[in-house]
Amino acid sequence: MISRRDFLQVSMAASAMLGASGFGNWARLAAQQKLTQDQLLDFDTFGNVSLIHVTDIHAQLKPIYFREPEINLGVGSAKGQVPHVTGADFRKMYGIEDGSASAYALSYNDFTSLAQGYGKVGGLDRVATVINSIRAARPDALLLDGGDTWHGSYTCYHTEGQDMVNVMNVLKPDAMTFHWEFTLGGDRVRELVQDLPFAALGANIFDAEWDEPAEDFAPYKMFERGGVKIAVIGQAFPYMPIANPRWMFPEYSFGIRDERMQEVVDEVKAEGAELVVLLSHNGFDVDKKMASRVKGLDVILSGHTHDALPEPVLVGETIIIASGSNGKFVSRIDLDVRDGRMMGFRHKLIPIFSDVIESDKEVAAVIDAQRAPYEDAMSEVIGQTDSLLYRRGNFNGTWDDLICDALLSEREADIAMSPGVRWGPSILPGQDITREDIWNVTSMTYGQAYRSEMTGEFINVILEDVADNLFNSDPYYQQGGDMVRIGGMGYRIDINKPQGERISEMTLLKTGERIDPAKSYVVAGWASVNEGTEGPQIWDVVENHIRKQGTVTVAPNNSVTVVGA
Amino acid sequence: MEFSRRDTLALGLGAMALTMLPFRAHAATDDAIAAFTGGADIAEGGVTLTAPEIAENGNTVPISVAAEGASAIMVLATGNPTPGVATFNFGELAGAHSASTRIRLAGTQDVVAIAKMADGSFAKASSTVKVTIGGCGG
Numbered sequence: 001m002i003s004r005r006d007f008l009q010v011s012m013a014a015s016a017m018l019g020a021s022g023f024g025n026w027a028r029l030a031a032q033q034k035l036t037q038d039q040l041l042d043f044d045t046f047g048n049v050s051l052i053h054v055t056d057i058h059a060q061l062k063p064i065y066f067r068e069p070e071i072n073l074g075v076g077s078a079k080g081q082v083p084h085v086t087g088a089d090f091r092k093m094y095g096i097e098d099g100s101a102s103a104y105a106l107s108y109n110d111f112t113s114l115a116q117g118y119g120k121v122g123g124l125d126r127v128a129t130v131i132n133s134i135r136a137a138r139p140d141a142l143l144l145d146g147g148d149t150w151h152g153s154y155t156c157y158h159t160e161g162q163d164m165v166n167v168m169n170v171l172k173p174d175a176m177t178f179h180w181e182f183t184l185g186g187d188r189v190r191e192l193v194q195d196l197p198f199a200a201l202g203a204n205i206f207d208a209e210w211d212e213p214a215e216d217f218a219p220y221k222m223f224e225r226g227g228v229k230i231a232v233i234g235q236a237f238p239y240m241p242i243a244n245p246r247w248m249f250p251e252y253s254f255g256i257r258d259e260r261m262q263e264v265v266d267e268v269k270a271e272g273a274e275l276v277v278l279l280s281h282n283g284f285d286v287d288k289k290m291a292s293r294v295k296g297l298d299v300i301l302s303g304h305t306h307d308a309l310p311e312p313v314l315v316g317e318t319i320i321i322a323s324g325s326n327g328k329f330v331s332r333i334d335l336d337v338r339d340g341r342m343m344g345f346r347h348k349l350i351p352i353f354s355d356v357i358e359s360d361k362e363v364a365a366v367i368d369a370q371r372a373p374y375e376d377a378m379s380e381v382i383g384q385t386d387s388l389l390y391r392r393g394n395f396n397g398t399w400d401d402l403i404c405d406a407l408l409s410e411r412e413a414d415i416a417m418s419p420g421v422r423w424g425p426s427i428l429p430g431q432d433i434t435r436e437d438i439w440n441v442t443s444m445t446y447g448q449a450y451r452s453e454m455t456g457e458f459i460n461v462i463l464e465d466v467a468d469n470l471f472n473s474d475p476y477y478q479q480g481g482d483m484v485r486i487g488g489m490g491y492r493i494d495i496n497k498p499q500g501e502r503i504s505e506m507t508l509l510k511t512g513e514r515i516d517p518a519k520s521y522v523v524a525g526w527a528s529v530n531e532g533t534e535g536p537q538i539w540d541v542v543e544n545h546i547r548k549q550g551t552v553t554v555a556p557n558n559s560v561t562v563v564g565a
Numbered sequence: 566m567e568f569s570r571r572d573t574l575a576l577g578l579g580a581m582a583l584t585m586l587p588f589r590a591h592a593a594t595d596d597a598i599a600a601f602t603g604g605a606d607i608a609e610g611g612v613t614l615t616a617p618e619i620a621e622n623g624n625t626v627p628i629s630v631a632a633e634g635a636s637a638i639m640v641l642a643t644g645n646p647t648p649g650v651a652t653f654n655f656g657e658l659a660g661a662h663s664a665s666t667r668i669r670l671a672g673t674q675d676v677v678a679i680a681k682m683a684d685g686s687f688a689k690a691s692s693t694v695k696v697t698i699g700g701c702g703g
Contacts, residue, residue: 211627211665241621253627255617354625465698475616477695499673529699 001279005261006029035101037357041133044143047336048226050138051116052131055146055303056150056325056423058180059156059164060440061367063120064425066326068308069392070108073565075495076473082323083284083307094310095325105328105351106308109371112388112428124167124329125367126352129359130330132173138334140225143173144232146303146323149190149280151180151244152423153441154378155370160188163338164372164477165196170366175221179244179281179304183445188251191217192313201234203264208253219264228275228337228387230266235280235290237304238477243469248308256286256476258293266298274340277301284322285475298342299333304480306392307483308424310349319333320343326425330354383546385433387554390426391441393564394405394470394482395493398439399424403538404487404556406545407524413460414508416487417525420466431460433546435539442526442539449526449535463491468499483560489515490559497564509559594633594641594648594677595670601639601652601679611688612638613663614678623670623696632688638664639681644674650652672696 071428074084078478086095087107096102134141149168149196150161161184168176175198181189184303193200193216203219206212215217220233232504235242240254265276270522283304286327292315300320308324312333323331329349336344357430371378400418407416454462462484469479483493492505506515517520526538546552597605598607612632620626630638630653640650668676673695680688 027664208621239619242619242697246621255621259615461700468695470696472695474618477693479619 018400028072030319031434035353035356037129039351040353040356041130042132043332043334043348045137045344047333047344049228049230049337050134051277051299051301051331051333051335052134052141053146053301053321053323053333054127054143054327055301055323056148056306056565057124057145057164057327058073058148058152058325059443060122060153060327060425061124061155061163061370063123063126063243064300064326064328064440065115065120065428066159066328066392067111067115067388067426068106068108069393069394069565071236071393071395071562073394073471073495075471078235078285078288082309082313083305086406088143090498101351101353103309105353106310110388113427115426116334118353121354122352123354123359124171124327125361125364125550126354126357126361127327127330128171128363130350132185132360134332138226142175142223142225142230142232144275144279144301145173145176145275146279146301147176147178147236148180148183148303148325148423149176152440152443154436154443155374157439157443157445158374159370160184163420165192166361166370167366169197172188172362173198175222175232175234175279177201177234177236177281177303178205178217178241180444182249182252183239183244185445186251186444189249195215199232202236202279202554203231203233204238204254204257205236206253206257208251208257211253212261214252220268222271222273223281226337229272230277231271231273231277232279233261233264233268234275235278235282237281237480238286243479243481243529245529245531248445249529256282256290257349258290261290261294262296265294269296272307275299275335275337275342280304283475283478283480284320286480287320287473288313291320292319299335299345301331308349312347313347318340319347321347321350322325323474378434378439380435380535381432382435382438382543383433383549384551385427385431385553386429386551388426389428389433389533389552390420391424392482394420396485396557398557400485401487401554402546402552403442403558404485406542407526409451410489410545411449411522411524412509412522413451413488415454415489415523417462417523418485418487418547419527420470420484421527422482433552435543438539438542438546439464442542444527445531445539446528447526448528448533449524449538449541450528450533451522451524451535453520454522454523455518456506457516459489459515459521459523460506463493463503463506464499467493467495467502471495471502472499480557486559490561490564492563494563497565505561507559534537575656576683586663594643596651597639597641598677600681601681605681605684605685605687607689608689611682612678612680612690614676615696616676616692619695619697620670620692622673625667626694627665627667628676629663629665629682630678630690631661632678633662634683634684635662637681638662639679640666640668641677641679642668642670642674643671643677645669645671650676650694668697670694
C-alpha cells in the first residue's frame with residue numbers, strides 16, 4: 001500500500017519536504033501487476049481546500065497513447081531545470097524505476113513495449129471517475145480547467161467545440177481559461193462562453209481597440225470553500241495573436257501583462273482573498289518568471305507547455321503545478337489555509353491509466369452521444385503503421401516526419417514545414433491509422449496546406465524567428481511551441497546563440513547541396529497565420545499520402561544537428 | 566507556419582528587415598538624447614515604461630510611460646529609421662505625469678523613455694519589444 005509519507009507534502013512555514021512523491025511506489029506495484037484504481041486514487045485528505053487541475057485536453061475524449069518528449073531543452077537559467085529534464089535523468093530525479101508504470105507515464109524510453117503492457121491513458125470518462133472520487137472525499141473541491149479544451153479532434157472541429165462544452169459541463173468545472181479556443185473565432189467563443197455554467201477567466205484578455213480589459217471575460221472569480229476565501233485568477237495564453245491567426249479574433253489583445261496581474265492580485269487581496277490561485281496558460285517557464293515578479297500568488301496551475309511533473313516547483317512561496325496534456329493526468333492539490341495564508345500542501349499527479357481506472361457510465365454516455373454522428377467517418381481505416389508515431393520533442397517527431405513526407409510528395413515541394421505544436425496522441429507500431437487518428441494530429445480551423453516559393457534567405461529568417469521563440473533566454477520572449485518541423489532540408493542549430501546566429505548549414509536533402517540564400521525553393525506547409533491562405537486541408541493531404549503507402553514506415557530523422565544542449 | 570503564395574511577396578520586404586535583427590540603435594538616437602538632456606547624466610529608475618514583450622502587431626504597439634514629478638518624457642524607438650516618437654510635456658498643474666500612445670516598430674528593438682524631472686535631473690527606462698513573424702504556436 002501507499003503510505004501517508006509517499007505523497008509530497010510540504011509545510012510552507014518550514015519549506016521542508018516531508019515526503020517523496022508517490023511515483024516510486026506505483027512503479028513497484030505496477031511491475032507486480034497489482035496497480036489498482038484504489039492505489040492510484042489513494043490520498044489522505046489534507047488541510048481544508050482541494051484543487052483539481054486539468055489542462056490542455058485538446059479534445060481527447062477517449063483513451064489514447066501519448067509519448068512524452070525525448071528532447072526538451074532549456075536555455076539560460078532554465079537549462080537542466082524541470083520541465084527541461086527527460087528520460088533517464090527525469091526518472092533519476094524523481095526516483096522512478098525503469099520500465100515502471102511511472103516511467104511509462106512520464107518518460108519516453110521503451111515507449112512501445114511499455115504502452116503494450118500498461119495500455120492507453122486518458123479518456124474523460126476515466127477523468128470523471130477520478131474527479132468524483134476526489135469530490136467524495138472533499139465535496140467542495142474546485143475543478144479548474146487550464147484551457148486548450150475546445151480544440152484538437154474530428155468531433156471538436158465539426159461541432160465547433162460544442163462536443164467538449166457538453167462533456168465538460170457534466171464534469172462541472174468551476175472555472176476555465178483559454179488558448180486554442182479562440183481559433184474557433186471571436187464570435188463562436190463569445191457564443192459558447194455566454195452559456196457556460198462556470199467562470200470564463202482571463203485577466204490578460206483585453207479589448208484590442210481600447211487596450212482595456214475585455215468585458216466578455218472576468219479577470220477572476222471569488223469562491224468560499226472550507227471556510228476559506230479563494231480567488232481564482234485566469235491568465236489566457238499571452239501570445240494568442242502571434243502564435244495563432246490574429247484575424248480570427250481581431251477584437252482581442254493578450255500579452256503577459258505583469259503589472260495587470262499584480263493589480264488583480266492586490267484587488268482580490270483587498271476583497272479578502274486568503275488563497276490566490278492563478279489558472280494559467282502561460283507555459284511553465286513563463287509561470288516561473290511570473291511567480292518571481294508578481295507578489296501574492298500562492299498556487300499557479302500551469303498549462304500550455306504540456307509538462308507533467310510529479311512534484312510542484314517552488315518559486316519563493318508560490319507552488320507551480322504542471323498537469324500534462326491530452327487528458328493523461330489529473331492533479332490533486334490539498335491545501336492547509338489558515339490565518340489568511342497557505343501553511344502547507346499535499347499534491348499528487350494522478351496518471352489516468354485507462355485500463356485501471358473505471359469508466360464513469362454517465363460521462364461515457366455523453367461522450368458517445370457527441371461522437372455518434374461522426375463515428376462512421378472517424379473510424380475508417382486509412383492505413384497501418386510499422387513505426388511508432390509521436391509528435392513531442394523540440395525538433396521533430398515521427399508524426400511530423402510523416403506529415404512532411406505527405407506535403408513533399410502530395411504537393412510536389414522541395415521543402416516542407418509543419419508547425420511545432422505539442423498536441424496530438426501517439427500511434428503504436430502495428431496499429432491501424434484511422435481518419436480520427438489523422439485529425440487528432442492535424443485538426444484546426446486554419447489547416448490549409450499552402451504551396452509557395454521562398455528564397456533560401458527567407459527560409460533562414462523563418463527558422464531563426466521560430467528558434468528565438470523557443471530558445472530566447474528570457475521566457476517572456478518565448479511562445480511555448482516547439483521548433484518548426486522541416487522536411488526535405490537539414491540544418492544545424494546552436495541554441496545558445498542570439499537570434500540571427502543560431503541556424504547554419506541549411507542543406508537540401510534531395511541533392512545534398514547547401515541552400516542558396518538567393519535561390520527560390522518550393523515550400524509546402526500548413527497552419528499559416530495569414531488570412532486567405534489557399535490549399536487543400538492538411539488532413540486530406542496526409543490521408544491521401546497514407547492511403548497510397550498502405551503501411552507507413554518513418555525512417556529515423558537525423559537531419560537536424562543540435563549544438564549547445 | 567504561415568504564408569500563402571500571395572502573402573510571401575508582401576513578406577519579402579519584412580524578411581529583408583528581419584535578417585538584420587535586432588535593429589542597431591541609430592546614431593540619431595544618441596543625438597536625440599543629447600539634445601533632450603544637454604549631455605547631462607541619466608539615472609536608471611524613476612520612470613515606468615510599459616510595453617509588450619512581443620508585439621501583437623508591429624505597426625501599432627501600445628506603450629505607456631509614467632514618471633512622478635516629471636516635466637517632460639521623451640520616447641524613442643531606437644531601431645526605427647527615425648527614432649523620435651514623442652515628447653510629452655507636463656505643466657505645473659498636471660494631475661498625472663503619464664501618457665499612452667501606439668507606436669510603429671520596424672523590427673525588434675529597444676524602446677527608451679527619458680524623463681526630465683522638475684529639478685532638472687534625468688531618468689531613463691528601456692524595454693525590448695520583439696517583432697516576430699509568428700505562427701507555430703503550441
